[in-house]
Amino acid sequence: MAKVNVLFADTFDKAYQSLDATIQRRVVDFMLKLRKDPDASGLNLKQPHGAHDKRVWTARVNDNFRAVLWRPDHTTFYLASIKPHDDAYTYAAQTVWNVNKVTGGVEFYDHGAIKEILLRTGDVLPAAHNKPGFFEKTSDADFARLGIAPTLVPTLREIRTEDALLGIAEQIPALASQVILALADGKTTDQVWAEIVTQSEADSDVDPDDVAAAVERPATRETFAVVTDDSEELERMLLKPMSEWRIFLHPQQRRLAYRKKPYNGPARVSGGPGTGKTVVALHRVKALAAAFPPSTDRKILLTTYTNALSDLLHRLLDDLGGPDLTSKVDVLNIDKVVRDILRNDTDAQWTNVDVLGDAAIAARWNDVITELARDDSFDRPFLISEWEQVVLAQNIRTREQYFSASRAGRGRRITRADRAAIWTLIQEFERRLDRDKALGFKQAAVRAGDITANWTDADRPYQHVVVDEAQDLHAAHWTLLRALAPSGPDDMFIVGDTFQRIYDNRVTLGSLGIDIRGRSSRLTLNYRTTRQILNAAITVIDPDSPNGYDDLDGGSDTLRGYRSVLRGAKPDVAGYSSPVAEMNALVDRVRTWSTAGIPLDEIAVIARTNAVANAAVTALKAAGVEAALIKSGQTAKPEAGVQAMTMHRAKGLEFRAVAIVGAGSRSLPLPAAVTAREADHLDHQRDIQRERSLLFVSATRAREALSITWSGQPSQFLTGLGVS
Numbered sequence: 001m002a003k004v005n006v007l008f009a010d011t012f013d014k015a016y017q018s019l020d021a022t023i024q025r026r027v028v029d030f031m032l033k034l035r036k037d038p039d040a041s042g043l044n045l046k047q048p049h050g051a052h053d054k055r056v057w058t059a060r061v062n063d064n065f066r067a068v069l070w071r072p073d074h075t076t077f078y079l080a081s082i083k084p085h086d087d088a089y090t091y092a093a094q095t096v097w098n099v100n101k102v103t104g105g106v107e108f109y110d111h112g113a114i115k116e117i118l119l120r121t122g123d124v125l126p127a128a129h130n131k132p133g134f135f136e137k138t139s140d141a142d143f144a145r146l147g148i149a150p151t152l153v154p155t156l157r158e159i160r161t162e163d164a165l166l167g168i169a170e171q172i173p174a175l176a177s178q179v180i181l182a183l184a185d186g187k188t189t190d191q192v193w194a195e196i197v198t199q200s201e202a203d204s205d206v207d208p209d210d211v212a213a214a215v216e217r218p219a220t221r222e223t224f225a226v227v228t229d230d231s232e233e234l235e236r237m238l239l240k241p242m243s244e245w246r247i248f249l250h251p252q253q254r255r256l257a258y259r260k261k262p263y264n265g266p267a268r269v270s271g272g273p274g275t276g277k278t279v280v281a282l283h284r285v286k287a288l289a290a291a292f293p294p295s296t297d298r299k300i301l302l303t304t305y306t307n308a309l310s311d312l313l314h315r316l317l318d319d320l321g322g323p324d325l326t327s328k329v330d331v332l333n334i335d336k337v338v339r340d341i342l343r344n345d346t347d348a349q350w351t352n353v354d355v356l357g358d359a360a361i362a363a364r365w366n367d368v369i370t371e372l373a374r375d376d377s378f379d380r381p382f383l384i385s386e387w388e389q390v391v392l393a394q395n396i397r398t399r400e401q402y403f404s405a406s407r408a409g410r411g412r413r414i415t416r417a418d419r420a421a422i423w424t425l426i427q428e429f430e431r432r433l434d435r436d437k438a439l440g441f442k443q444a445a446v447r448a449g450d451i452t453a454n455w456t457d458a459d460r461p462y463q464h465v466v467v468d469e470a471q472d473l474h475a476a477h478w479t480l481l482r483a484l485a486p487s488g489p490d491d492m493f494i495v496g497d498t499f500q501r502i503y504d505n506r507v508t509l510g511s512l513g514i515d516i517r518g519r520s521s522r523l524t525l526n527y528r529t530t531r532q533i534l535n536a537a538i539t540v541i542d543p544d545s546p547n548g549y550d551d552l553d554g555g556s557d558t559l560r561g562y563r564s565v566l567r568g569a570k571p572d573v574a575g576y577s578s579p580v581a582e583m584n585a586l587v588d589r590v591r592t593w594s595t596a597g598i599p600l601d602e603i604a605v606i607a608r609t610n611a612v613a614n615a616a617v618t619a620l621k622a623a624g625v626e627a628a629l630i631k632s633g634q635t636a637k638p639e640a641g642v643q644a645m646t647m648h649r650a651k652g653l654e655f656r657a658v659a660i661v662g663a664g665s666r667s668l669p670l671p672a673a674v675t676a677r678e679a680d681h682l683d684h685q686r687d688i689q690r691e692r693s694l695l696f697v698s699a700t701r702a703r704e705a706l707s708i709t710w711s712g713q714p715s716q717f718l719t720g721l722g723v724s
């Protein structure tokens with residue numbers, strides 16, 4: 001008999017992971033055998049009595065365990081779970097299967113589990129009938145339009161309590177779960193359609209009886225992975241813990257990453273924290289690598305802002321595709337990209353150049369200002385910003401260029417005399433750097449861009465450039481990245497979230513030769529953070545900020561439709577009378593999390609400054625709790641216990657529990673990081689917005705538990721949490 005399609009569900013994967021190793025091996029053999037010949041003896045396919053669906057079967061894995069599967073035709077098998085013999089029959093009889101009319105994907109749910117929830121919560125008892133149902137305003141036709149299976153609707157109409165709602169949301173197919181939570185939050189049918197359903201909608205008309213077409217649909221692949229003939233690959237797919245992101249992509253994530261037609265130029269994906277932007281970037285790299293012509297000597301560049309994040313990307317890419325994949329990719333942080341270009345240039349002046357960090361640059365500016373400034377008209381933050389955002393952003397080299405340069409986006413108007421004075425300072429600052437064979441980070445990117453500006457396509461080392469955390473790159477980085485791959489289909493894939501911008505770089509990609517028009521998409525489903533934490537984090541952001549949140553291309557971005565279906569405890573938001581009291585409370589909180597089973601290295605303490613993070617480490621250690629400060633540029637130290645770090649260092653990471661400490665009015669916003677309103681009112685607003693983003697980034701690192709604490713007066717950013 002010819003081979004058949006075998007797919008396994010995320011629930012099957014979870015059941016597999018809870019089995020011991022000998023049975024796991026039997027499961028893999030069983031899957032391969034089923035794929036080779038479902039009629040082979042030993043599989044012992046049997047139908048349960050009284051099944052909801054006559055196409056549901058169980059099959060023998062060993063004497064004790066049976067797999068539960070759906071066989072919609074003779075050549076396709078969907079594995080739902082693996083259970084002890086009797087449980088498997090009960091479960092099989094209760095599963096309800098269908099091809100979703102809107103998404104075209106195969107979906108199923110356990111009707112028995114849902115009935116149990118309604119009984120436990122009392123929602124179906126006569127006593128509950130005086131309470132209104134959650135969905136009285138939603139008609140059957142609305143449910144159908146939103147992709148809810150008709151078999152599910154009578155059950156949904158029984159839901160009267162939040163408990164039942166949240167419990168059932170965890171049991172039903174992915175789309176249905178998002179839809180009912182959004183309706184229960186008060187969204188209209190039209191809003192739910194536009195913000196949620198359209199993202200999962202099938203690309204072409206759906207015939208629910210055409211089971212063969214359903215196998216390939218992105219919505220099916222959100223829940224089911226395809227079994228291949230390679231047992232090692234299969235074991236790798238099933239075994240890796242926390243591996244869901246490698247296999248079960250949301251339809252929209254899959255469409256973006258594995259798009260069949262090339263993107264006809266640079267493409268951009270935005271989305272709130274935890275929506276899987278990094279996951280999509282990694283899968284995009286995998287898809288591009290798979291389509292690589294064998295003859296090419298070019299590679300793929302996967303780049304991001306910091307060292308810590310490029311290390312993480314490298315590890316994740318290895319998890320996704322092993323050495324086959326990583327050998328085709330350079331994973332480098334942007335500064336490494338810049339340094340490599342300078343170092344490899346034939347002009348010897350760059351070979352040993354010293355690239356200075358922000359602190360060294362600030363110190364050098366202090367010297368120039370003290371020695372040369374006529375008066376205190378221009379302070380250091382203003383001059384650094386003028387240098388980076390006007391001079392370096394436009395690669396200005398002469399006085400004439402500076403005099404005619406656009407200062408769009410700058411908040412302070414300056415006279416010609418001011419321009420002359422500023423230029424004198426900038427020129428002297430750059431002269432001293434030249435003398436010392438030194439460059440600032442962004443300046444180094446400009447010089448590297450000068451080198452690549454002379455390249456032809458033959459010089460470009462990469463076929464594709466994939467960028468994560470795009471919101472933080474400077475104009476000079478973009479000019480450089482643009483030059484690293486030839487222009488053409490799939491040349492650049494850019495992911496980022498401007499709500500998480502924590503450095504001062506704002507760009508319009510179109511003006512830098514990167515045209516993303518018509519190729520922008522947004523992800524909205526958060527996979528990391530509970531609804532409770534997400535709702536709290538969003539209050540920290542000011543959607544009406546005078547500067548708004550841009551889309552990297554001159555337009556604006558929004559968090560519309562941003563949501564999570566995970567549930568957990570409400571964040572703990574509390575003020576204390578003194579720093580000591582706050583630290584004592586932190587120790588108690590960490591102990592409680594640890595007692596609840598969260599390993600210490602899955603707990604982060606995040607503060608605005610290293611000093612406060614360090615004070616937390618000292619307090620934890622004094623109380624006998626292992627902890628370490630992870631500084632910027634350092635890699636994580638899981639063996640050292642609780643991971644303490646600054647808000648900047650936490651970017652891109654995630655932890656099961658996060659304690660944000662020191663969120664008082666004196667450190668958030670941090671006065672030293674905010675330009676005075678009088679010096680430049682737009683810089684001032686942007687600095688405040690960036691400080692908000694730091695808190696937003698920090699709060700959204702938490703998967704399950706979050707606390708935000710301070711001593712003295714709370715930060716102004718916490719008013720949305722009812723704190724004043």
Ligand SMILES: Nc1ncnc2c1ncn2[C@@H]1O[C@H](COP(=O)(O)OP(=O)(O)OP(=O)(O)O)[C@@H](O)[C@H]1O
Binds near residue numbers: 500700
């Ligand atoms: N389809 C998926 N299935 C399961 N888990 C997923 C999926 N997509 C993403 N995740 C998980 O969600 C978390 C967030 O993903 P990721 O880091 O890619 O998000 P992000 O948008 O880049 O976040 P941030 O902007 O906050 O850094 C990770 O733990 C990831 O494994």
